[in-house]
Amino acid sequence: MSDRPYLRIATRRSPLAVAQGEMVRARLAAALGVDAAAAEEAFPILTFVTTGDRQQTGSLAEIGGKGLFVKEIEMALLTKEADIAVHSMKDLPAEMPTGLIQAATPPRDDPRDAFLSPGGGTLDDLPQGARVGTSSVRRAAQALRRRPDLSIVEMRGNVQTRLGKLEAGAADGTFLAEAGLVRLGRTDVVRRVLEPDVMLPALGQGVLCVQSREDDEAARAACGAINDVPTELATAAERAFVAALDGSCRTPMAGLAQVRGGKLHFEAQILTLDGKRAMRRERTIALHGRDHDDCLLDAIAAGAEMAQELAEEAGPLLVEMLSR
Numbered sequence: 124m125s126d127r128p129y130l131r132i133a134t135r136r137s138p139l140a141v142a143q144g145e146m147v148r149a150r151l152a153a154a155l156g157v158d159a160a161a162a163e164e165a166f167p168i169l170t171f172v173t174t175g176d177r178q179q180t181g182s183l184a185e186i187g188g189k190g191l192f193v194k195e196i197e198m199a200l201l202t203k204e205a206d207i208a209v210h211s212m213k214d215l216p217a218e219m220p221t222g223l224i225q226a227a228t229p230p231r232d233d234p235r236d237a238f239l240s241p242g243g244g245t246l247d248d249l250p251q252g253a254r255v256g257t258s259s260v261r262r263a264a265q266a267l268r269r270r271p272d273l274s275i276v277e278m279r280g281n282v283q284t285r286l287g288k289l290e291a292g293a294a295d296g297t298f299l300a301e302a303g304l305v306r307l308g309r310t311d312v313v314r315r316v317l318e319p320d321v322m323l324p325a326l327g328q329g330v331l332c333v334q335s336r337e338d339d340e341a342a343r344a345a346c347g348a349i350n351d352v353p354t355e356l357a358t359a360a361e362r363a364f365v366a367a368l369d370g371s372c373r374t375p376m377a378g379l380a381q382v383r384g385g386k387l388h389f390e391a392q393i394l395t396l397d398g399k400r401a402m403r404r405e406r407t408i409a410l411h412g413r414d415h416d417d418c419l420l421d422a423i424a425a426g427a428e429m430a431q432e433l434a435e436e437a438g439p440l441l442v443e444m445l446s447r
């Protein structure tokens with residue numbers, strides 16, 4: 124290659140975000156033939172403190188939703204302070220600002236949640252009335268659905284902070300994304316990884332979104348080299364579901380799409396905040412013999428239709444789910 128690649132990577136400042144930036148850097152280096160020693164120079168990581176990072180109290184919904192963790196980073200792309208941004212897909216709002224695109228989804232990491240408790244047991248092993256720490260309305264609703272006696276306590280902060288809070292006794296158990304623990308190298312932590320039939324994960328969990336400016340051909344081409352199509356298709360279905368239900372932080376929803384053997388399987392759930400009511404559906408669509416763009420449209424349609432079906436099934440209940 125005559126032009127040596129140079130792309131500045133923007134991420135949040137948390138250790139998880141930086142680890143994710145490093146993962147994308149390593150993938151770019153491998154795909155573009157930059158040797159490991161030169162990768163740091165070719166793909167410098169710039170970190171940003173977001174509004175969401177500065178406000179550590181209150182639930183996410185109270186302080187204004189998930190967009191708070193991405194605004195400053197997207198701004199860095201738009202002002203050309205950086206060339207690509209790495210986000211956790213599940214933290215991205217449904218719509219992307221004008222001028223920015225999803226340039227790549229590298230292969231998905233483990234989408235599952237893990238349950239952590241000092242005793243190492245399962246959610247079912249917790250004593251009556253035990254405290255589960257989470258700021259996620261989804262995890263709270265799913266935990267309450269299984270164990271209505273539990274009391275949910277607020278638990279914010281990055282992964283390390285939450286591990287520390289659990290150790291300090293702030294709660295008797297908590298949930299963390301398995302992908303986050305693995306990316307941070309914290310596989311030493313005692314935990315129970317939960318299968319999707321026990322706890323359906325957040326839509327987009329375990330997926331990284333690499334974002335670029337729409338008009339930056341060089342960045343787009345580089346990102347194209349690290350894109351994983353099955354992850355892209357699964358994510359498209361999941362994001363279409365979120366967009367159709369107007370995924371506010373207050374709407375407990377979960378879902379996972381998987382592409383296997385020429386098929387896309389999508390399972391999704393919506394719940395009331397107290398977990399007393401929940402609706403869950405799944406569907407499988409064939410992708411065989413279709414080209415990339417047709418597959419993408421089919422995946423998006425599947426996600427949107429599933430949202431429609433669940434919304435219809437919920438009826439007036441959905442108004443309560445969405446507005447509380």
Ligand SMILES: NCc1[nH]cc(CCC(=O)O)c1CC(=O)O
Nearest residue numbers: 211214299300302303328329330
């Ligand atoms: N909301 C924070 C967040 N955003 C993404 C991850 C994990 C990594 C991922 O899902 O890609 C986490 C931590 C967690 O939920 O435990």
